[in-house]
Amino acid sequence: MRSVMVRIVRVTLVALAVSWSVAAQQPAPSQVTAQDLRDGLKNPTRWLTYGGDYANRRHSPLTQITPANVNRLTAQWQFQTDTLGKFEAAPLVLDGVIYVTGPLDTGWAIDARTGRQIWRYRRDLPSGLIACCGLVNRGFGVLGDRLFKTTLDAHVVAISRKTGALEWDTPMENYRHGYSGTTSPLVVKDKVLVGVAGAEYGVRGFIDAYDAQSGKQVWRFYTTAGPEDAGHGTWRGTDAKAWEHGGGSIWVPGAYDPELNLVYWGTGNAGPDYNGLEREGDNLYTASIVALDADSGKLRWHYQFTPHDIWDYDSTQMPVLAELPINGQTQKVVLFANRNGFFYVLDRATGKLLRAKPFIQTTWAKEVRQDGRPMFLPNSVPSEQGTKVCPDQTGGTNWMPPSFDPSLGLFFVTARESCGIFFTWKDDYNPGDAFRGGAVQRMGETQSSMLRAIDAATGEKRWEFPYANQSWAGVLSTAAGLVFAGGSGNVMAFDAKSGKNLWHFQTGTSLYAGAITYMVDNKQFVLMPAGTTLTAFALAEF
């Protein structure tokens, strides 16, 4: 009996030693460092930010899936949220695990190989939320062992990447006054950068930085210029407090240039959306791009795409950083396909306008002067009787992210042709009440949608693929020469050079997000959020 016990103890000790030895040989769980975020897609197995990298190019170096074999792409697994609503998020991928946020402040960790859930996060939301434009979220940010997200009740939270448990929770503003959070955070160094939505309720928009460790606010930049700001004089008119409820929402994350230490962020429309009578002037810094010092939040430069916006042409699109040949020299630029229908190229260091060209039909302005101001066209101001303007308020594009292929110099964007009848009336500001000052009547016969490839250096259209219905899908491109986008529920792959459609898969629901791609076990996956389902595609193995 004793010898049996000894044998059991010995076996147990050996087993413990073996397991200890195996554990010691395994790499420690990955900590996402600031350098990892800076490296972007250099490790192409990962996808660590909304835009793929700090330049927001959504252009992966992965080449296993090519134009020649993409027709073998097949669904490998699906993950369903079992919630209402829809995905608008870009999933993050790290070490074979997907982290994604869903509607109504939900989130999941999912096995990237199989689609099996690892943990689920759900925020207990208060009653009386005021949230325009869908109870959605556009994704996590990541640093260390933490994930970060904004919430519909205008908080920013950190949760454990291992368990989904809440680690800190910081309110940004009072949600009862119309503030909400839907943007994915931009994590820079040790800070979590976020912003708020709510221009349709007369909020005063801002971009905030929070310490990733403690959750304490580090800095705030208001997107409507207050008395202490240089741009305050651009708020004139009969309402002296117009800037206090002047809008300027943040819907999607900005870009970051580590060398210049600048973050670039698009800002939303001025409020009220369609009535500018009480807020005369340019209304800085709404409908603009702002370049902020990443450490202090101080404004370094700004460029306003739509001065005194009265068409809801907010600039809540993703800025894309690139290097382009301009006048014989390679120049660091920001690319911006704006909701107002123009494609802009700006100097990344100074904000100087280098080029602006419509990428859809526009009737509010046909061109932009050399000094950067648009040449407004007559008969385009919203009126009590209604005024036809193109594009309509959904814009030439919207929040859906574009992609940029630097080897081809092509910018791929989901574009929309549309016109609307813009009406205006007076709305009084009451905190938390709708504050639009008008509305837009549909002109259905004018609406169409397509994937467009724009030569970033010239602004010229290279090719396009028309969709059967209006698309809200984002874009992904890869170094293999593929573009993934979609419409009418179809995830599609295109030849990046020609625009030829090479593959499609009907998901059965509308697309409100863009695909991402990652590698696990030497297998390239393309992951597409559609409705409340994630579908992972890879090459079929025959």
Place this chain on the structure above:
Amino acid sequence: MTIALGLCGERVATAQDRTAARAEPRPTKNPFEGNPQAISNGRAMFRTRCAGCHGPDARGYLGPDLTGLWAAGGTDDRLFDIVRRGVPGTEMTAADPLRVLDKDIWQVLAYVHTLSGVSAVASTGDARNGEQIFRTTCSSCHRVNGRGGQLGPDLSRIGSGRPRAGLSSKLRGSSDIIRPGYEPVTIVTRDGERIRGIKKNEDEFSIQIMDVRERLQGYLKANLTDVTIDKQSLMPVYGPDRLNDRDLDDLLQYLTGLRGELKPVARPF
């Protein structure tokens, strides 16, 4: 940035909201129906709170067309519930009872009902003759109370949702409005067969139609040589040569009287 909101609702429904909403007994018929002051108040509230999604004319933009709600079988109390509670999973969020009073919702509904253009003034036509004309002329494509064709819209409640003038212009051919789901389409197959019908759905690679024989079928565009969305409705134009003014008046009298409401069905469980 305005993408979508909801019919007069701005807040997310919670159990607490729903309990509060249920606590107050309320009428099943709109107490403000036809009240000019209430309609005026409702218009002002509609513009501020609803027009962003449903359009200034309530004919829909990012949200659906509201002018046909009653014609589609909606009742006052059901529509009140939708506004109060919202539509889960959509941008149509609940109206907070602390911010939006019951009478606010009723007044907005009273205003929206006026946009359907339905007049309380009866025409002088003979509805019985109108029904006979309908049976012989229209029912091959349109259904009323379970009888008739299904190529065109069901007209069982058309009198609740479309004004007499609108029906008249549609019959006479001066209206080019075609309801979604009834767009006329002609497709040509690879072997040259031409098929006419109405488009039910379409994506980049396929189209789904009901042909003129009421056959539902999907087609891959790769197998078609042509897909044409026609401008002209499949519905014939009934000019005075085909339908004289008196018969038109009788037909309109019949159609405007079609206001069937969904009858409650006893639930066994």
